Amino acid sequence: MAAIPDRIYIDIRDWDVINQLERENYFNFSNKTRKDQFMFALAIGVNSDLNINSVNIEKRREIFLTKDLSENDKAIFYAVAIKSSNGDLNIINDLNEVYKIVQKYAHIGFQILYNRIKNTAYGSFEKIFEVEMAELYNELFLIKN
Amino acid sequence: MNSVLNPKIINEIKDNCDDNNLADFIKELLFKEAERVGQWWWKETYKEILKKYSDKGV
Amino acid sequence: MRNIDIDFKKDNNDLHIFIGRNGSGKTNFMNAINWCLYADEPHLSKNSNEELDESEKMPLVNLNALSEKSPGEKVKVEVELWIDIGSETVVFKRTMEYQVEKIGVEPKYLDSNFEVQLHHKQGNVEFFEREEARDYVERFVPKNIREFFFFDGERLDKYFIDSTGDKIKKNTFDISRIDLLEKVGERLETLSRELTREASRNNPDLEKTNETFEKYGEALEEINKQIEECNKNITLSRNIIRDIDDYLAGIPDIEKEENELKILDKKGAEKQVKYEYQKQKKQDILMDYGILLNLWSTIKNTVDIINTKRENNELPPNINLELLEDILEKGVCKVCGRALDTISINKIEDTLNKITLSSSIAQKLIEIESPLKMLLEKVNSLKKALEEVNKEIVDLEEEMEDIEERKNEINKKISGYDDREEIKKKYKERLDQKEVLESNIERRGSLIAQKKNVEKEYDKAKEALAKALKMDQQIKNFTKQIEFCNKAINVIERSKNKIMNDVRLKIEKGTKEIFFNLIWKKDTFKDIVIDDNYNLKLYHVLDYECLDTISAAERELLALSFTLALHKVSGFEFPIIIDTPVARVSDTNRENFAKVLLKVCEMKQVILLFTPDEFSKNIEKTFTNEVCNKYKLNPSNERETKLEVII
Numbered sequence: 042m043a044a045i046p047d048r049i050y051i052d053i054r055d056w057d058v059i060n061q062l063e064r065e066n067y068f069n070f071s072n073k074t075r076k077d078q079f080m081f082a083l084a085i086g087v088n089s090d091l092n093i094n095s096v097n098i099e100k101r102r103e104i105f106l107t108k109d110l111s112e113n114d115k116a117i118f119y120a121v122a123i124k125s126s127n128g129d130l131n132i133i134n135d136l137n138e139v140y141k142i143v144q145k146y147a148h149i150g151f152q153i154l155y156n157r158i159k160n161t162a163y164g165s166f167e168k169i170f171e172v173e174m175a176e177l178y179n180e181l182f183l184i185k186n
Numbered sequence: 187m188n189s190v191l192n193p194k195i196i197n198e199i200k201d202n203c204d205d206n207n208l209a210d211f212i213k214e215l216l217f218k219e220a221e222r223v224g225q226w227w228w229k230e231t232y233k234e235i236l237k238k239y240s241d242k243g244v
Numbered sequence: 245m246r247n248i249d250i251d252f253k254k255d256n257n258d259l260h261i262f263i264g265r266n267g268s269g270k271t272n273f274m275n276a277i278n279w280c281l282y283a284d285e286p287h288l289s290k291n292s293n294e295e296l297d298e299s300e301k302m303p304l305v306n307l308n309a310l311s312e313k314s315p316g317e318k319v320k321v322e323v324e325l326w327i328d329i330g331s332e333t334v335v336f337k338r339t340m341e342y343q344v345e346k347i348g349v350e351p352k353y354l355d356s357n358f359e360v361q362l363h364h365k366q367g368n369v370e371f372f373e374r375e376e377a378r379d380y381v382e383r384f385v386p387k388n389i390r391e392f393f394f395f396d397g398e399r400l401d402k403y404f405i406d407s408t409g410d411k412i413k414k415n416t417f418d419i420s421r422i423d424l425l426e427k428v429g430e431r432l433e434t435l436s437r438e439l440t441r442e443a444s445r446n447n448p449d450l451e452k453t454n455e456t457f458e459k460y461g462e463a464l465e466e467i468n469k470q471i472e473e474c475n476k477n478i479t480l481s482r483n484i485i486r487d488i489d490d491y492l493a494g495i496p497d498i499e500k501e502e503n504e505l506k507i508l509d510k511k512g513a514e515k516q517v518k519y520e521y522q523k524q525k526k527q528d529i530l531m532d533y534g535i536l537l538n539l540w541s542t543i544k545n546t547v548d549i550i551n552t553k554r555e556n557n558e559l560p561p562n563i564n565l566e567l568l569e570d571i572l573e574k575g576v577c578k579v580c581g582r583a584l585d586t587i588s589i590n591k592i593e594d595t596l597n598k599i600t601l602s603s604s605i606a607q608k609l610i611e612i613e614s615p616l617k618m619l620l621e622k623v624n625s626l627k628k629a630l631e632e633v634n635k636e637i638v639d640l641e642e643e644m645e646d647i648e649e650r651k652n653e654i655n656k657k658i659s660g661y662d663d664r665e666e667i668k669k670k671y672k673e674r675l676d677q678k679e680v681l682e683s684n685i686e687r688r689g690s691l692i693a694q695k696k697n698v699e700k701e702y703d704k705a706k707e708a709l710a711k712a713l714k715m716d717q718q719i720k721n722f723t724k725q726i727e728f729c730n731k732a733i734n735v736i737e738r739s740k741n742k743i744m745n746d747v748r749l750k751i752e753k754g755t756k757e758i759f760f761n762l763i764w765k766k767d768t769f770k771d772i773v774i775d776d777n778y779n780l781k782l783y784h785v786l787d788y789e790c791l792d793t794i795s796a797a798e799r800e801l802l803a804l805s806f807t808l809a810l811h812k813v814s815g816f817e818f819p820i821i822i823d824t825p826v827a828r829v830s831d832t833n834r835e836n837f838a839k840v841l842l843k844v845c846e847m848k849q850v851i852l853l854f855t856p857d858e859f860s861k862n863i864e865k866t867f868t869n870e871v872c873n874k875y876k877l878n879p880s881n882e883r884e885t886k887l888e889v890i891i
Binding site: 053067068069072073077080081084085087088112115116117119120121123124128130132133134143166169171176177178181 | 373410524528529531533534535536537538539540541542543545546604605608609612615616619623630725748836
């Protein structure tokens with residue numbers, strides 16, 4: 042088995058997205074940890090339901106150390122990996138793979154964020170996001186609850 | 187405007203006095219005041235008039 | 245105007261009119277008469293300059309007249325008033341002489357003179373100068389109620405204000421001619437004291453009693469002086485406050501508004517900080533909420549898998565699987581140390597067979613179960629937190645908007661005032677004067693209370709002295725005189741009060757009769773009272789005092805009625821002069837008031853000084869055929885006015 046990496050990586054292109062988010066300080070990005078920034082992109086990427094098989098991280102750069110992950114963060118990683126492997130639980134034994142999966146989803150998430158910001162009027166992205174979250178909540182809890 | 191006394195004052199004094207002697211005393215003082223001005227003359231004059239009328243008695 | 249004689253000859257009635265725009269000399273006319281009588285010009289500025297020495301006052305000489313003279317030449321200012329009283333004529337004449345200096349230098353005051361001439365029917369003339377002349381003026385047109393002879397239509401608010409009562413009391417005193425009576429009373433008091441002192445000189449006990457009596461007498465005198473001083477200061481403060489109120493009418497308290505602005509700025513800044521904080525808090529919540537909602541399905545999916553595994557017993561109980569395998573291998577229970585029997589072995593094998601998942605996976609699932617469930621539950625609390633922070637932000641936005649609105653209101657209110665420092669100064673001065681006023685009122689109250697006590701002691705001492713005097717045989721004569729003196733003093737005091745009261749009631753009656761005869765509103769007012777403090781009160785038919793709420797015209801009529809009553813009771817022979825008589829009177833009442841003035845001039849000589857705006861067609865119509873003399877004041881340049889006779 043390959044050695045378990047001690048850090049999480051993102052596509053080098055995604056740093057531009059982070060910088061832009063920090064410049065415009067959406068979601069108080071400039072005061073967030075790299076881990077929090079990663080988790081946000083991860084969540085957006087996961088919810089997009091896009092296939093990570095076609096995702097290829099060409100050049101990568103580390104974003105944070107895995108020792109910064111909390112129990113909640115690790116739990117989320119495993120849940121994402123389980124979902125990605127269509128319920129195959131053996132995936133959670135392969136931490137390397139788990140990290141690869143979450144890194145791909147995060148990359149998708151950053152790209153989505155980039156496109157959204159590009160196509161949204163300055164200052165209104167958070168407002169639109171808030172509305173979308175309200176709709177998502179209703180969707181989740183009116184149907185699934 | 188003149189130095190004649192206001193008759194109303196004289197009548198009022200008469201009404202408030204028990205006796206004519208007192209009324210006459212005040213009347214005489216009033217006439218003296220109306221005739222003269224200044225601060226220097228009055229004491230001796232007042233003393234004289236007072237003696238005159240107070241000796242007459244009630 | 246110069247070298248001019250104006251003859252106010254009476255016709256069928258005694259009404260005389262001057263018409264001139266502002267700056268044409270109407271006020272100068274009033275000032276000239278005042279100057280002649282009192283050596284001041286009250287309509288120059290708010291404050292009389294009577295405290296200044298003659299040589300320190302501004303020269304009265306017309307500038308044109310000055311420019312026609314050469315340096316070193318003399319120039320005179322003279323005003324004469326000729327007043328016919330029955331068969332006699334009184335002449336008031338004041339002169340002031342100056343020496344012209346070179347151009348740009350004020351003329352040098354040289355001399356002044358004031359005299360009163362009484363021209364008798366027989367042809368002889370009596371002359372009065374200095375104090376006698378001044379006394380004559382005081383009996384003719386008392387200075388401190390001159391506003392009841394020289395009416396200023398612009399300053400109607402002056403009439404019947406607080407201090408008027410004191411002034412009216414003083415002049416009732418003067419009208420009553422009881423000044424002589426008062427002087428006699430005062431002198432008898434002095435004489436009585438002196439006699440008592442003389443009497444007690446040879447009797448030490450009596451002397452002591454007398455000393456006590458004199459001590460209280462002096463204390464009483466001192467307190468009365470201090471009370472009078474307080475009254476003067478109170479009147480002064482009230483007048484200053486009134487003048488400041490005139491100046492500040494409609495002007496906001498700039499300092500107060502600026503202070504409120506500072507407070508609002510501070511509040512606004514505080515709100516802004518809170519607002520930024522809440523906005524940032526919202527961003528944080530939104531991010532966490534966003535993460536959770538986006539991952540919710542994924543997390544729920546895994547939790548469902550775990551629950552299913554548990555229900556199907558695919559998840560091991562909370563037992564260390566390695567321990568179980570070890571126990572099975574060794575055949576001994578590591579907990580109790582007992583050797584395993586068949587049942588135990590079967591049980592353990594059964595348990596191990598059921599666990600389909602690898603121990604590591606199972607372990608991980610068990611590990612992540614709790615955090616994932618907590619995350620699912622967190623979503624509602626994040627939703628609530630988001631709602632709360634949104635409300636907080638909206639509230640802050642509203643509050644900041646309110647603050648901005650209030651700031652704009654204040655800025656609008658205080659903009660346009662260039663003399664802000666002056667305004668602030670006036671407000672401060674007003675506050676200071678109010679404090680002084682209140683302190684003097686308090687002091688007066690305490691002095692009055694003190695006076696009561698001292699009066700008691702004084703009366704006691706007086707009684708004791710009288711007793712002591714009676715007992716001493718040696719001073720019988722003195723006693724007789726002192727007693728006689730004191731009786732006379734009492735009679736004088738009682739007479740004085742009765743006469744003053746009678747005069748007050750006469751003036752009250754006269755005012756009532758004239759006012760109710762002249763007023764055009766016949767069913768509004770019920771009564772007029774001049775109370776014991778000589779304050780005039782007007783009562784509405786509904787029994788409440790309404791002096792403060794009557795119109796300008798009604799107030800002016802009341803002042804006129806009072807003046808006419810004063811004149812009637814006192815026998816004042818001076819005319820009534822009114823500057824801008826209808827300035828403050830509304831259009832609807834102007835004609836009414838003009839008709840009133842016509843009736844007044846049947847009783848008295850009336851001189852009116854109108855502006856062209858005031859002298860409307862309606863007023864002109866009212867006065868047509870009734871006016872004896874009508875003049876127009878035409879300024880020929882900035883420094884001189886020509887008097888044009890119209891009638």
